[in-house]
Amino acid sequence: MVVKRTRPTPKLNRACMLCGVVQSMSQFRNDGCPNCESVLHFADNDDLIRECTSPTFEGLVAFKGTKTSWVARWLRIENFVPGVYAVRVAGKLPEDVKNDLYSQGVEYRPRDGSVRD
Numbered sequence: 398m399v400v401k402r403t404r405p406t407p408k409l410n411r412a413c414m415l416c417g418v419v420q421s422m423s424q425f426r427n428d429g430c431p432n433c434e435s436v437l438h439f440a441d442n443d444d445l446i447r448e449c450t451s452p453t454f455e456g457l458v459a460f461k462g463t464k465t466s467w468v469a470r471w472l473r474i475e476n477f478v479p480g481v482y483a484v485r486v487a488g489k490l491p492e493d494v495k496n497d498l499y500s501q502g503v504e505y506r507p508r509d510g511s512v513r514d
């Protein structure tokens with residue numbers, strides 16, 4: 398798989414801070430996040446979308462759902478739906494959202510490059 402470093406297109410203009418998927422604002426609004434909707438509930442919640450997705454991200458990767466992909470392992474997206482993912486997403490989830498995730502047993506790893514293995 399080739400990692401393309403491209404500028405985000407206007408249609409794909411926000412990246413989920415939890416899973417890194419890149420979608421348009423209207424996709425998040427209409428369908429929520431394809432991976433995180435069960436814990437974050439983005440649909441029809443513009444405020445939450447603005448807090449938990451970021452317009453600043455880099456390193457777009459097209460993930461086709463191959464669980465053995467090194468890119469998937471690198472991005473920790475083995476179990477995510479196929480789509481376009483950002484390698485880095487600027488920003489962090491708000492504290493109350495993080496606490497909510499922890500209470501649901503979801504581990505949040507910031508994708509802004511501040512966490513190293």
Ligand SMILES: [Zn+2]
Pocket residue numbers: 413414415416417418430431432433434
């Ligand atoms: Zn997500």
